[in-house]
Amino acid sequence: AQSVTQPDIHITVSEGASLELRCNYSYGATPYLFWYVQSPGQGLQLLLKYFSGDTLVQGIKGFEAEFKRSQSSFNLRKPSVHWSDAAEYFCAVVNPYGGATNKLIFGTGTLLAVQP
Amino acid sequence: EADIYQTPRYLVIGTGKKITLECSQTMGHDKMYWYQQDPGMELHLIHYSYGVNSTEKGDLSSESTVSRIRTEHFPLTLESARPSHTSQYLCASSGQPNTGELFFGEGSRLTVL
Numbered sequence: 001a002q003s004v005t006q007p008d009i010h011i012t013v014s015e016g017a018s019l020e021l022r023c024n025y026s027y028g029a030t031p032y033l034f035w036y037v038q039s040p041g042q043g044l045q046l047l048l049k050y051f052s053g054d055t056l057v058q059g060i061k062g063f064e065a066e067f068k069r070s071q072s073s074f075n076l077r078k079p080s081v082h083w084s085d086a087a088e089y090f091c092a093v094v095n096p097y098g099g100a101t102n103k104l105i106f107g108t109g110t111l112l113a114v115q116p
Numbered sequence: 117e118a119d120i121y122q123t124p125r126y127l128v129i130g131t132g133k134k135i136t137l138e139c140s141q142t143m144g145h146d147k148m149y150w151y152q153q154d155p156g157m158e159l160h161l162i163h164y165s166y167g168v169n170s171t172e173k174g175d176l177s178s179e180s181t182v183s184r185i186r187t188e189h190f191p192l193t194l195e196s197a198r199p200s201h202t203s204q205y206l207c208a209s210s211g212q213p214n215t216g217e218l219f220f221g222e223g224s225r226l227t228v229l
Binding site for chain 1: 208
């Protein structure tokens, strides 16, 4: 069965510092991979996605993620964090061969706090 | 920008009341979903639909029910709300088979006193 692990429940970084949020998945083949962000009291917004091809994916708000097949990872990065990036971040995967009834599997989320 | 709307955004009601959370999307998406999320916690899929007159229960058992009479509309109903139903409910839709990309509404935060 597919699963997604986000090992860091809570991360605090200083404004302007770099950020890396970890995501590992368990699946026999390469799934489709996503990062979503949820600001307080809001729904989820898609940051970026990986289906195939170039393993470094650019997203919105200056975020990028790198797919590493050998490590079953899809870590999210940002070179310089802004205070407005404080939010919860969810990694998610889906089986690309799961058919029309396929469902997205979410990780438990990483809560990012940004210090001034 | 995704066009998926949830109402009400916030609702405080007493125990035993019947409530309906509305979710509408204007993208013509076939697939729609309801997730339940407690503060700071992961998302749990409670209902989904792959088209009109199709509804399925999700991974987390829920006392709520859903209907899908029109493509654009996927309301969630609690016949008799209890304090244990206090949570945030997120509606989502998807129009692309297999990619898994979801578009989310802003959520409905329900508090049952």
